[in-house]
Amino acid sequence: MKTLMIDIMLNDRFYAAFRYKYCPAFKFDIEDMANKVYGRYPTLRKRAMNGEKVVFAF
Numbered sequence: 001m002k003t004l005m006i007d008i009m010l011n012d013r014f015y016a017a018f019r020y021k022y023c024p025a026f027k028f029d030i031e032d033m034a035n036k037v038y039g040r041y042p043t044l045r046k047r048a049m050n051g052e053k054v055v056f057a058f
Helices: 030-040 042-049
Strands: 002-010 013-022 054-057
Touching: 002 030, 002 042, 013 030, 030 042, 030 054, 042 054
Parallel strands: none
Antiparallel strands: 002 013, 002 054
16 A cells, blocks of 8 residues: 555645555546545535635645
């Protein structure tokens, strides 16, 4: 298992840092990662639905 540090940006400003653990033997799933981020920070999903820009930077 490896840990990937992801910076979450909201409207071009830093919002949070998220640690995502994954196994490099399997294909990296960006949708699974996004769902885990939205599960951890539910207000991001609401803001993304309202048209605000949410960016995941690796």
